[in-house]
Amino acid sequence: MKPSTKIILDTRRAKNNSEKYPVKLRVTMVKEQKYYPIDIVMTKEEFSLVHNPDNIKKSLDLNFRRQLKEWKLKCDGALVKANKICDDLPDFTFRLFESKLFKNKQSGTDVYKCYEENIKRKLINFKVGTASNYRSSMNSIKAFSVKLSLRDVTIEFLNEYEAWLISNGKSISTVGIYLRPLRAIISEAIEAGMISRENYPFGKRKYQIPAPRNIKKALTKEEIKMIMYYDALPDTWCQRARDFFIFSYLCNGINMKDIALLKYKNVDGDFIYFTRAKTQHTNRTSSIPISIYVTSEIGKIIDRWKNDNSDSDNYLFPILEHGITPEKEQRLIQQFTKMVNKYIKQVALNVGITKPVTTYYARHSFATIMRRGGVPTEFIGEALGHTSTKTTASYLDSFENETKKEWAKILISF
Secondary structure: OOOEEEEEEOOOOOHHHOOOEEEEEEEEEOOEEEEEEEEEEEOHHHHHHHHOHHHOOOOOOHHHHHHHHHHHHHHHHHHHHHHHHHHHOOOOOHHHHHHHHOOOOOOOOEHHHHHHHHHHHHHHOOOHHHHHHHHHHHHHHHHHOOOOEHHHOOHHHHHHHHHHHHHOOOOHHHHHHHHHHHHHHHHHHHHOOOOOHHHOOEOOOOEOOOOOOOOOOOOOHHHHHHHHOOOOOOOOHHHHHHHHHHHHHHOOOOOHHHHHHOEHHHEEOOEEEEOOHHHHOOOOOOOOOEEEEOOHHHHHHHHHHOOOOOOOOOEOOOOOOOOOOHHHHHHHHHHHHHHHHHHHHHHHHHOOOOOOOOHHHHHHHHHHHHHHOOOOHHHHHHHHOOOOOHHHHHOOOOOOHHHHHHHHHHHHOO
16 A cells, blocks of 8 residues: 655744745655655745646746746655655555655765664654654764764674773663664664664674663652642742642653643543653554543642643643744753752652652652552553553453542552
């Protein structure tokens, strides 16, 4: 099955508050669509003229008519290129399509060119955080080896790079953070036919990316109670951090990004329904819609910090703004998370908790306390939004709302 392609004017967001919009190539495969910019911005009227040249009047300025002609040639060229790539692929996937679409003939097998093209694709698809991780990985590896081809990434190279990181004071966790993007780059290069599978240096009896021992980040019920009932001064960051930490704990360990993205339409009666941002693009066909029973404690936190404007498409909490770029959205979420982490540590110290409490503790505490309370692992997996376990998937329809309400009481049965 072949995808369909079309040149469209993306009117979702104007450029620099003007009346011009980016022109994009839209590729549709079954129900999935992706958009690729072709470096042209136009008004709606200009776009209409480019795609309906019969409406171009001779009375129009000659330079403007030439510009319209150049735009049309570029649009047609992008469409022809996309269709040829689709025709040449025996089995279409967006990853293979993008590797061909963005392939720079001069890049050859340069690892850093592959990184740059990968980062560009992720930014196009609004994966700002992942793009940032890839850039950090690339910068670190480039500091170790200024020039690097795909064939240079061998078992020996990886061992030497790991040793270099450790000698420079980096942790095992950091080694993994930097090398996972490189592993993905090599895998994509093999899939695209840039190098052979024999050159893959990762895996069993080859180089294995080190995995640090998982440090438990759960609080006890008593510690949760101490934080929940901490008497913070009203309208301070200590109060805000306490509330959003407890909100995360009570709401299935929801992370700060998903809290920021919650809208009024996610609240329906006694439940909050949402899909994790982390899985929306990576698991389109199996993303689990998470449902949370709104207890009185959750309701009080919502009432204390909610946006005054309760339109269904408005954000539930005043953390993000409408119409901002993905990059600014990420910055606002990072700043919000940083502030919550800073002040929840202060709250924890104030009540006598010596653990380095962060927002991650809320999620781990939710899962641990639920498990100790006798809640089935399958329900916990559903509540956390895990999609990779077949056992969890087979239980998705088995937990009724009344059951969820009963299990929610375990979290505050102090």
